[in-house]
Every structure is written in C-alpha cells, then in structure tokens.
Amino acid sequence: MFETRDIVRISLFAALIAAMGLFPRLDIPLAGGVPITLQTLGVMLAGALLGPWRGAVSVLLFLLLVAVGAPLLAGGRGGLGVFFGPTAGYLIGWIPGAYVTGWLMQKTWPGNLFLRAYAAALVGGVLVIHAVGFCYLAWKVGMSLRQAAVADFIFVPGDILKALACAYVASIAGGDRLTRLNVPKQPS
Amino acid sequence: MIAPYLTQKTWLHRVGAGHKLLALAVISLGFTQLYDGRGLLVATLAVLAFYLVTIFGHWSRLRLYAPLVPLLIGIGALQAYASGWELAIASIARLVAMILLADLVTATTPMLKMMDALAPVLRPLRRIGVDENQVSLAVALVIRFMPVLLNEWTKRGEAWRARTGRRPPLRLLAPFVADILRLADHVAEALDSRGFSTKRSKD
Amino acid sequence: MTQPGDRNIVLSGVSLARQDRPLFAGLSLDIAELRVGLIGDNGAGKSSLLRLINGLLLPDAGAIVVHGLETKAQRASLPGKVGFIFQNPEHQIVFPTGAEELAFGLRCTGMNSKQADVAARAFLAAHDCADWADTSVGELSDGQKQHLCILAILVMMPSLVLLDEPFSSLDLPSRMKFMKMIAALPQQVIMASHDLDVFANFDRVIWIDGGKIAADGAPAQVIAAYRQRCVDSIGRAP
Numbered sequence: 001m002f003e004t005r006d007i008v009r010i011s012l013f014a015a016l017i018a019a020m021g022l023f024p025r026l027d028i029p030l031a032g033g034v035p036i037t038l039q040t041l042g043v044m045l046a047g048a049l050l051g052p053w054r055g056a057v058s059v060l061l062f063l064l065l066v067a068v069g070a071p072l073l074a075g076g077r078g079g080l081g082v083f084f085g086p087t088a089g090y091l092i093g094w095i096p097g098a099y100v101t102g103w104l105m106q107k108t109w110p111g112n113l114f115l116r117a118y119a120a121a122l123v124g125g126v127l128v129i130h131a132v133g134f135c136y137l138a139w140k141v142g143m144s145l146r147q148a149a150v151a152d153f154i155f156v157p158g159d160i161l162k163a164l165a166c167a168y169v170a171s172i173a174g175g176d177r178l179t180r181l182n183v184p185k186q187p188s
Numbered sequence: 189m190i191a192p193y194l195t196q197k198t199w200l201h202r203v204g205a206g207h208k209l210l211a212l213a214v215i216s217l218g219f220t221q222l223y224d225g226r227g228l229l230v231a232t233l234a235v236l237a238f239y240l241v242t243i244f245g246h247w248s249r250l251r252l253y254a255p256l257v258p259l260l261i262g263i264g265a266l267q268a269y270a271s272g273w274e275l276a277i278a279s280i281a282r283l284v285a286m287i288l289l290a291d292l293v294t295a296t297t298p299m300l301k302m303m304d305a306l307a308p309v310l311r312p313l314r315r316i317g318v319d320e321n322q323v324s325l326a327v328a329l330v331i332r333f334m335p336v337l338l339n340e341w342t343k344r345g346e347a348w349r350a351r352t353g354r355r356p357p358l359r360l361l362a363p364f365v366a367d368i369l370r371l372a373d374h375v376a377e378a379l380d381s382r383g384f385s386t387k388r389s390k391d
Numbered sequence: 392m393t394q395p396g397d398r399n400i401v402l403s404g405v406s407l408a409r410q411d412r413p414l415f416a417g418l419s420l421d422i423a424e425l426r427v428g429l430i431g432d433n434g435a436g437k438s439s440l441l442r443l444i445n446g447l448l449l450p451d452a453g454a455i456v457v458h459g460l461e462t463k464a465q466r467a468s469l470p471g472k473v474g475f476i477f478q479n480p481e482h483q484i485v486f487p488t489g490a491e492e493l494a495f496g497l498r499c500t501g502m503n504s505k506q507a508d509v510a511a512r513a514f515l516a517a518h519d520c521a522d523w524a525d526t527s528v529g530e531l532s533d534g535q536k537q538h539l540c541i542l543a544i545l546v547m548m549p550s551l552v553l554l555d556e557p558f559s560s561l562d563l564p565s566r567m568k569f570m571k572m573i574a575a576l577p578q579q580v581i582m583a584s585h586d587l588d589v590f591a592n593f594d595r596v597i598w599i600d601g602g603k604i605a606a607d608g609a610p611a612q613v614i615a616a617y618r619q620r621c622v623d624s625i626g627r628a629p
Contacts, residue, residue, distance in 0.1 A: 173363075
C-alpha cells in the first residue's frame with residue numbers, strides 16, 4: 001500500500017512530532033511568552049503535507065511509540081499512563097485531526113495554498129482535536145459536555161495560532177517544486 | 189529527562205508484558221464499574237501504596253505527572269461545584285489509580301518487549317498490505333531520525349541567534365520542514381538501493 | 392552472457408531526462424576497468440550516471456547491462472550486486488544501532504532477522520568494529536558513520552561498489568584511511584569525486600560535462616584537461 005518513500009515520510013514526520021516536544025522555545029508573536037507545545041503543530045503539518053492517510057498513520061506511529069514507553073511527549077512524558085489521563089482524548093484526537101486536515105487539503109485543491117492549509121488546520125487540527133478531546137474528558141470524569149467545553153476553551157486560542165503557523169509552513173514547504181507535494185495525487 | 193522505563197529491576201519486571209497489559213485492562217474495567225465513593229478511595233489508596241512499594245526508591249518519576257496536578261485540581265473543582273464533592277473525589281481517584289497502574293506497566297517493561305506484545309495486534313494490518321517489516325522499519329526510522337532532526341533544528345537556531353541575538357522565529361520552521369521532505373527522499377533512495385522495495389515486490 | 396566474474400558495464404544509447412530537462416542523449420559507454428573515477432562540474436551528470444548503473448534511475452531510452460544484469464528487467468537483483476555509498480552518511484544510515492544497520496541489507500536479500508543479526512555482528516567483529524553493534528549511531532563521528540555505511544554495503548558482498556562523492560564531509564585522515572580501504576577492495580569501484588587527488592592510482596577517469604563525455608582515459612591526462620578547462624573558464628569570466 002505504501003511505497004518506500006511514503007514509509008520514510010511517515011516516519012520522519014513522526015520523528016518531527018517527537019522532536020517538536022523537545023524544541024527549545026520558539027518566539028511566536030501574539031503568544032506572549034505562553035509556553036505552548038508545538039507537537040499539535042507537527043500533527044497539523046503531517047496532515048497538510050502528507051495527505052490524509054499518510055498523515056494519520058504518521059500520528060498513529062508516533063502514539064504507538066509513546067504507548068510502548070518512548071518519552072516523546074512534551075516534557076519527556078510517555079508510556080501507557082498518558083492514555084489513562086483525563087487529556088488522553090486530545091492525543092487520540094490527533095489521528096482524525098491529521099486525517100481531516102489532509103482530507104480538506106485535497107478537497108480544496110487547487111487554490112491558494114496558505115488559505116487552504118489554514119482552513120484545513122483550523123477544522124482538522126483545532127476543531128476535530130478539541131471535539132474529541134473534550135468529549136473524552138467529559139466521559140472520563142463524568143462531566144457534562146458543556147462543562148468540559150468550558151474547560152477546553154482555554155486552550156483554543158493557542159491552537160488557532162498553531163493553525164496559522166501550520167498554514168505558513170505548509171505554504172512554503174508544500175509549494176516547493178522539489179518536494180512536489182502541492183498535488184493531490186502523484187502520477188508516479 | 190526521566191526515562192519511562194526503569195532500568196533497575198523490580199519483581200514486576202519478570203512478569204510477561206502480555207500478562208501485565210491484560211491485568212491493566214481488567215483492573216481498568218473494574219474501576220469503571222466501581223461507583224461507591226468510599227470503595228473507590230480505598231482502592232485508589234491501595235493502588236498508590238502498591239505503586240510506591242513496587243518502585244521503591246524511584247519515586248522521582250512521579251514528577252513526570254506533575255503537569256497533570258493543576259489539571260486534576262481544576263477538574264475536581266469544576267465537578268465539586270456542579271455535582272458535589274463525592275463525585276469529584278471519585279472521578280479524580282479513578283484517574284489517579286489508572287494513571288499509576290499504567291505507569292507501572294511502562295516502568296517495568298522494556299520497549300522491545302512491549303512491541304512484541306503488540307505484534308498480534310499489528311498482524312491484521314497485513315490484510316491491508318502493511319507487513320511487520322514495514323512497521324519495524326518505520327519504528328527504527330523514528331528512533332534514528334528524532335535526534336537528527338533535533339540536532340539540525342538546534343544548529344539552525346544557533347545560526348539564527350549568532351546573526352540576530354534573538355530566539356529563533358517560527359519562520360525558520362518552513363525551510364526546516366521542506367528539508368525534512370527532501371531528507372526523506374534521500375533516505376528512501378538509500379533504502380531502495382539496498383533492495384528494500386524490490387524485496388517487497390518479490391513477496 | 393552472465394558469467395561469474397563478468398565485470399562489464401555497458402551503456403548503449405542511453406537517454407535520460409531529469410526534471411523535464413534532457414541530461415543524457417544517446418550516451419554509450421563501456422566500463423571494464425577495476426577502478427574508475429568520474430569527474431565534472433556539479434549537475435554535469437555524475438550522480439545520475441551512478442544512479443543509472445545501480446537501477447535507482449531507469450533510462451528513458453537505451454539499455455544498461457551491469458555485470459550481466461539488465462537494469463530495467465533485472466532491477467530486483469541489482470541491490471545484491473551493486474553497493475551504493477552516498478555523499479552524506481546521515482542519509483544512508485537508517486537504523487539506530489550498527490548491528491541493525493548491517494542486518495537490514497542482509498534481511499533485504501532474504502535472510503531471517505536472527506541470521507542477519509548474527510552475520511552482522513560477526514562482520515563488524517571481523518572489521519574491528521564489534522563495539523559499534525549496540526552503539527547508537529548518533530554517537531559516532533562523521534568518519535565512523537561513513538565507515539559504517541561502507542561496512543553495511545560490503546556485508547552484502549556486492550561485485551560492484553559505486554561511491555557518490557563519499558568524502559566531502561570528512562577530514563584528511565579519514566579520507567586517507569578510506570582511500571586505503573577502497574584501494575584494497577577486491578570489488579570493481581566507480582567513484583565520483585571533486586577531490587581529484589584520490590584518482591591518482593585509478594585505471595581510468597571519465598570527465599562528464601553537460602551529460603556528454605568530455606574526456607576519457609588515463610587519470611593524469613583527463614584530470615589535467617579538466618583542470619585546464621576550469622582555469623580557462625575562470626580566466627574568461629568578467
């Protein structure tokens with residue numbers, strides 16, 4: 001199903017998501033020094049640049065490694081414990097999040113790369129991930145959906161910024177002639 | 189960094205990974221069926237004691253879960269306000285117990301054993317054309333290239349600092365990601381030149 | 392046609408376009424020497440020629456036969472016969488430890504993972520690198536990484552080794568060490584390099600310019616001609 005190049009891209013983006021958990025802090029305008037983990041940005045980029053399937057598999061691979069105990073989540077966390085916590089839904093949500101981001105990128109082709117990536121990352125990377133995240137939170141601790149949504153809302157502005165960052169990076173990296181990514185289906 | 193796997197052996201290290209995962213699943217099911225507040229609290233305290241005794245002397249690993257504390261307090265407060273103390277304590281207790289038990293499995297099981305335990309789960313993927321070779325290659329690639337990417341990013345950040353004296357901006361990420369895609373092409377070429385894809389076409 | 396010890400590489404009427412730009416047009420070339428060097432400017436076609444020989448690239452027209460194997464029809468058998476060393480070892484090493492890196496190629500040629508692991512460790516030990524088996528490759532120096540790449544190719548027992556500017560990131564001692572190592576190889580070697588000194592003891596040097604053969608023959612003459620061209624072109628520049 002996957003060519004060698006697909007497998008390598010999937011793996012390298014999983015490695016990118018992992019590396020982003022350890023990046024020294026970036027200077028993000030507007031964030032005002034609030035420490036935000038970049039890993040969700042990696043998830044959005046995986047979807048936007050690799051496409052729905054490869055993007056989702058890349059995230060799945062990353063989460064598989066976290067589950068078996070690799071300390072790859074921001075702050076060096078890893079292991080099964082994180083999947084039993086109240087915020088596990090956000091991690092699980094990364095998989096459909098990357099898928100939807102990639103799917104929307106393809107659906108909106110052709111068009112302005114920046115705007116497509118921004119819209120796709122907003123829906124896939126923010127809406128989908130947060131929806132899965134707070135539904136899981138509500139179910140796990142027995143809150144009402146409304147309460148969970150209120151608690152969730154604190155984190156939305158930061159992720160909207162990440163969607164913007166994703167759009168910027170994707171518009172440059174994805175537009176690169178050498179990487180030939182700005183096309184839904186590659187001929188060869 | 190605190191490695192999730194505990195190198196110093198405990199008795200739990202000797203238990204098979206599959207058994208530990210099974211026990212975890214059963215206990216987690218048990219906890220979701222336990223509604224009595226007092227019962228839950230006792231069970232959770234028992235789990236905590238079990239945890240502390242098993243990894244005696246390595247309690248510092250609990251620091252990994254420090255970021256969760258304000259979150260748990262927030263959830264507890266919100267729930268106490270909406271549905272009363274008893275429910276709040278019950279749901280927090282449930283979470284803490286499961287996190288601790290899951291962490292014990294991770295602390296006492298090496299990654300390779302865990303991957304082996306997962307193999308039966310991965311096998312059905314064969315039907316959609318993904319074989320174990322591809323999965324193990326992908327896992328190896330992530331472990332191999334994570335530090336490479338981190339190092340590459342740090343170098344770019346240093347170059348930026350040397351020129352501007354400021355922290356690297358997000359703008360630097362775009363050429364970095366473009367380079368990762370090109371790196372992927374080089375690596376795929378190196379894999380193919382050693383016969384990776386041809387092997388699959390023969391299968 | 393396929394006989395053991397067949398050292399012939401025959402390109403007949405090979406055409407190839409790269410990124411929609413024609414590079415080779417009807418290139419024909421016979422290579423039978425044991426040590427062959429490729430020189431030329433960046434983008435002249437050295438890398439593409441090497442990739443045609445190991446089947447990573449297939450010609451748009453014409454045919455290439457390498458040690459009795461036609462690259463289009465018998466592409467699957469090429470990796471076992473032709474080893475390829477890339478410019479940047481960082482791109483070539485795909486596994487976290489030395490033993491896994493060596494075992495990978497062996498598994499691709501059909502060994503099971505146990506056999507491959509045993510063979511890889513034995514090979515490392517035979518080359519005085521036993522302690523690399525479980526070392527994280529991130530801890531190796533650039534020279535050691537390239538050394539590991541070469542071992543990972545040699546363990547597959549190729550009959551032809553292609554090297555694409557393998558030393559550009561290495562210091563002088565490492566270069567000298569590898570040149571000595573390459574000189575001692577029983578395999579046929581084709582190497583592209585910008586460091587012209589390394590070709591002194593080669594049997595033949597081919598200068599490629601814009602996809603065509605500009606000069607071909609004994610190292611001294613071909614290298615002298617290339618140097619002269621470079622000097623001339625700088626002199627003419629404004």
